[in-house]
Each structure stands twice: as structure tokens, then as C-alpha cells.
Amino acid sequence: MLKMKLVKSLNGRNKKHIATAESMGLRKIGDVSSQPDNEATRGKIAQISYLLEVTED
DSSP states (O other), rough: EEEEEOOOTTTTTTTHHHHHHHHHTSSTOOOEEOOOOOOHHHHHHHGGGGGEEEOOO
């Protein structure tokens, strides 16, 4: 499992990046979500890595 924390605001970001963050359950700064470590999750993280802090659970 991967634990992701939203550390930067979604205001003014690309709509696709906002949608990706929301699909991972991240809506506000400080929100934390756990996702399985697979190809789909890694792709989402790669797209919005500049907004996240990722740790392995």
C-alpha cells in the first residue's frame, strides 16, 4: 500500500490533475489516502507528483 498526502493546493491546477487527485480521495491540503501499489496508482502519482508526499505503508 502507498500512503499519499496532498501538500499543495489544487487551486488553479490543470483540470485533469484536479480530477486525478479527487479520484484518489484527495480534495483539501492535508488529506491522506492509501492506495494499492500497482501500475494504475503509480501512473496517477507520476502525473501529480508535484502536489503529493508519498510514503510506503
